[in-house]
Amino acid sequence: MREPLLRIEGLRTVFRIPGGEFAAVDGVDLEVPRGRTLGVVGESGCGKSVLSLSVMRLVPPPGRVAAGHVWLEGRDLLALPMEQMRQVRGSRVAMIFQEPMTSLNPVHSVGAQIVEAMRAHDPGASAAALKERAIEALRRVRIPAPERRFEEYPHQLSGGMRQRVMIAMALACSPRLLIADEPTTALDVTVQAQILDLLRELQAETGMSIILITHDLGVVAEMADEVAVMYAGRVVERAAARALFEDPQHPYTLGLLGSVPRLDEERERLLAIEGVVPPPFALPKGCRFHPRCPFAIEACRMAPPALEEIAPGHLAACIRAPVEQSVAA
Amino acid sequence: MSAAEILTAPERAGHEGASPLLEVEDLAKHWPVRRGLILARQVGTVRAVDGVSFHLRRGETLALVGESGCGKSTTARLVLRLIEPSRGALRFDGEDITALSGASLRRMRRRMQIIFQDPYASLNPRLTVGEAIAEPMLVHGIGDAASRAARVRELLGLVGLASFHAERYPHEFSGGQRQRIGIARALSVQPELIVCDEPVSALDVSIQAQVVNLLKDLQARFGLAYLFIAHDLAVVKHMADRVAVMYLGRIVEIADKRALFADPRHPYTRALLSAIPHPDPARRGRVKPLGGDVPSPMNPPPGCRFHTRCPHAAAICREREPPAVEVAPGHRSACHFARELPPAGLDFSGGLTPAAARRLALFASAGRPAAASV
Ligand SMILES: Nc1ncnc2c1ncn2[C@@H]1O[C@H](COP(=O)(O)OP(=O)(O)OP(=O)(O)O)[C@@H](O)[C@H]1O
Ligand SMILES: Nc1ncnc2c1ncn2[C@@H]1O[C@H](COP(=O)(O)OP(=O)(O)OP(=O)(O)O)[C@@H](O)[C@H]1O
Ligand code: SF4
Ligand SMILES: [Mg+2]
Ligand SMILES: [Mg+2]
Numbered sequence: 001m002r003e004p005l006l007r008i009e010g011l012r013t014v015f016r017i018p019g020g021e022f023a024a025v026d027g028v029d030l031e032v033p034r035g036r037t038l039g040v041v042g043e044s045g046c047g048k049s050v051l052s053l054s055v056m057r058l059v060p061p062p063g064r065v066a067a068g069h070v071w072l073e074g075r076d077l078l079a080l081p082m083e084q085m086r087q088v089r090g091s092r093v094a095m096i097f098q099e100p101m102t103s104l105n106p107v108h109s110v111g112a113q114i115v116e117a118m119r120a121h122d123p124g125a126s127a128a129a130l131k132e133r134a135i136e137a138l139r140r141v142r143i144p145a146p147e148r149r150f151e152e153y154p155h156q157l158s159g160g161m162r163q164r165v166m167i168a169m170a171l172a173c174s175p176r177l178l179i180a181d182e183p184t185t186a187l188d189v190t191v192q193a194q195i196l197d198l199l200r201e202l203q204a205e206t207g208m209s210i211i212l213i214t215h216d217l218g219v220v221a222e223m224a225d226e227v228a229v230m231y232a233g234r235v236v237e238r239a240a241a242r243a244l245f246e247d248p249q250h251p252y253t254l255g256l257l258g259s260v261p262r263l264d265e266e267r268e269r270l271l272a273i274e275g276v277v278p279p280p281f282a283l284p285k286g287c288r289f290h291p292r293c294p295f296a297i298e299a300c301r302m303a304p305p306a307l308e309e310i311a312p313g314h315l316a317a318c319i320r321a322p323v324e325q326s327v328a329a
Numbered sequence: 330m331s332a333a334e335i336l337t338a339p340e341r342a343g344h345e346g347a348s349p350l351l352e353v354e355d356l357a358k359h360w361p362v363r364r365g366l367i368l369a370r371q372v373g374t375v376r377a378v379d380g381v382s383f384h385l386r387r388g389e390t391l392a393l394v395g396e397s398g399c400g401k402s403t404t405a406r407l408v409l410r411l412i413e414p415s416r417g418a419l420r421f422d423g424e425d426i427t428a429l430s431g432a433s434l435r436r437m438r439r440r441m442q443i444i445f446q447d448p449y450a451s452l453n454p455r456l457t458v459g460e461a462i463a464e465p466m467l468v469h470g471i472g473d474a475a476s477r478a479a480r481v482r483e484l485l486g487l488v489g490l491a492s493f494h495a496e497r498y499p500h501e502f503s504g505g506q507r508q509r510i511g512i513a514r515a516l517s518v519q520p521e522l523i524v525c526d527e528p529v530s531a532l533d534v535s536i537q538a539q540v541v542n543l544l545k546d547l548q549a550r551f552g553l554a555y556l557f558i559a560h561d562l563a564v565v566k567h568m569a570d571r572v573a574v575m576y577l578g579r580i581v582e583i584a585d586k587r588a589l590f591a592d593p594r595h596p597y598t599r600a601l602l603s604a605i606p607h608p609d610p611a612r613r614g615r616v617k618p619l620g621g622d623v624p625s626p627m628n629p630p631p632g633c634r635f636h637t638r639c640p641h642a643a644a645i646c647r648e649r650e651p652p653a654v655e656v657a658p659g660h661r662s663a664c665h666f667a668r669e670l671p672p673a674g675l676d677f678s679g680g681l682t683p684a685a686a687r688r689l690a691l692f693a694s695a696g697r698p699a700a701a702s703v
Pocket of ligand 4: 048049050181
């Protein structure tokens with residue numbers, strides 16, 4: 001198999017709190033294949049955003065990456081001097097966020113902001129050349145009348161258009177990896193469909209890899225080649241997308257699948273997972289899912305289960321998987 | 330006394346089979362848009378809700394779906410008489426309530442309650458959970474302090490919380506728990522109708538499932554009617570008996586849930602349904618995005634409001650407003666081509682694989698985990 005574009009090894013990111021610290025991301029191993037999409041799915045607070053900020057080295061204080069490696073094209077991003085990391089951001093790896101309004105500056109025109117982002121990576125280019133490239137970038141994300149949009153301000157654009165602008169800025173310097181953190185969560189479903197379509201087309205054009213972070217299993221199924229399911233700071237299951245949905249292994253993945261109402265099935269009751277996600281400063285011992293898991297046995301409380309291969313390329317961190325064999329035994 | 334005895338209003342029995350619980354006719358709300366700080370001048374009108382009609386029967390769930398800004402919350406507030414309509418009529422239990430005021434409005438309000446989307450913003454942080462739940466009873470002069478306290482304990486049990494939670498403050502609760510508190514509060518005055526304005530949209534899927542199950546249980550137990558506002562059509566399919574689809578202040582289609590999903594007769598409904606990504610990678614790539622953006626409600630397009638984005642639009646659509654056509658009993662669509670549209674070609678088959686279904690069944694039957702008690 002070809003070397004993945006990005007490999008995350010043993011990543012641990014902690015936040016300092018009064019009286020100690022907690023790990024929001026706690027020992028994560030992941031791979032992002034070239035030209036493909038890794039979907040990262042999990043509920044609020046499981047560490048998806050901290051994971052992506054860690055890769056970008058943008059974790060805000062009081063947080064810091066405490067351990068691990070992030071290998072991109074042979075270099076460990078976590079070991080780079082900050083100056084080099086700034087170059088990597090934008091040119092090799094770029095990121096877009098859930099709410100485009102908070103990442104766009106309201107007092108500058110859309111065009112000025114794209115030009116600014118481009119200038120940082122190409123200080124020698126003339127103003128005219130940059131403007132032309134910025135308009136081209138807007139056209140690439142299928143914004144109608146890009147010359148006019150270039151002059152407009154963020155508040156004049158709809159949520160979907162703003163997200164297109166963010167994508168245009170992120171892709172301005174042709175990064176090899178795009179990290180998209182819930183890029184469609186704030187959008188209506190018809191606009192979401194447009195943005196997902198656009199991301200797919202741009203990936204086909206450029207061959208970039210995507211890490212797509214979402215809590216929506218529908219979006220994952222639609223977009224991801226590989227999927228990682230996160231729970232309480234850890235990856236609990238990893239597989240190719242079809243394998244994950246057709247042969248789900250971890251009880252948390254099962255719970256998620258049972259919780260979403262489906263258009264292709266009638267069910268009287270949804271399979272709700274009891275209880276709530278534990279806060280990262282009060283994590284249960286052993287398997288972090290055990291207090292909510294109907295399959296839990298004594299051993300689940302003792303030691304954290306390792307992420308182990310259950311089938312080729314399919315990993316799950318559960319000593320009871322596959323559950324039908326454990327329940328029968 | 331059990332919770333069921335407390336909450337089943339005896340006078341309710343007499344109303345079965347009579348007129349619909351709620352009837353809404355040509356309801357509209359136009360907001361003036363003003364510019365300027367000192368001499369605010371009206372520069373336009375937002376037609377937030379622009380002539381909607383529907384009815385809701387006892388014990389039934391009518392879902393109101395549509396994209397952001399189409400007028401769902403405004404409709405909810407009109408129904409509850411929290412804002413005054415620009416035109417139209419409202420009947421509750423056969424009585425015209427469009428112009429009610431004072432004591433009669435208050436009496437009527439006891440019979441309809443609301444649950445909001447944002448469980449964080451909708452609870453007063455200075456009230457204990459017990460006080461918040463008792464507040465509507467206090468407002469309506471129901472019971473005395475002791476009976477209200479007893480009732481609060483009943484209600485907490487009913488929504489899956491514990492009596493001791495009455496002493497706590499909202500910030501000590503998770504989003505899902507706060508939504509349960511909001512539900513207990515709405516139930517406290519034994520309403521017949523609960524308007525649910527995106528009650529699960531802000532919640533994680535596992536918590537969303539808990540709240541959806543709770544709402545369905547409570548409905549079965551107390552015969553509640555829900556006006557259920559949502560933008561997630563999968564949730565709607567699970568919850569609703571009938572569905573009304575809104576676009577730019579209008580209902581463009583209304584039908585029984587089955588008819589609406591099996592044979593949608595408005596191009597916008599079809600666009601919404603085909604934009605939903607399915608949790609099934611085998612069906613990847615079938616999502617068909619609708620072009621364009623929603624036009625401004627200050628300046629809705631002439632003719633059919635959907636014509637700027639509609640793949641079926643013809644000359645007539647730009648000129649004449651389509652009337653609501655009854656394509657089947659109880660199934661209305663406001664499209665010039667409601668009857669002629671080709672089959673929608675939507676495919677909702679698929680479902681879980683046998684392996685996944687087997688494991689989900691085991692999950693459901695494996696018994697309650699250790700931490701199930703809240
Ligand atoms: N700046 C911060 N300071 C302290 N704790 C933080 C900070 N950022 C994140 N955390 C904590 O780290 C954990 C993981 O947060 P993260 O934002 O990664 O979750 P997420 O999976 O992205 O959730 P969501 O779906 O809500 O975006 C959470 O418990 C969160 O409270
Ligand atoms: N008080 C107000 N003054 C002026 N315009 C308003 C007011 N309240 C709502 N509107 C406008 O009316 C339209 C409908 O708003 P409404 O809140 O009913 O939409 P919605 O369907 O509930 O949307 P969402 O899904 O975002 O909650 C919007 O264009 C909104 O901006
Ligand atoms: S009336 Fe015309 S524009 Fe409107 S939905 Fe029907 S076909 Fe489309
Ligand atoms: Mg996040
Ligand atoms: Mg609303």
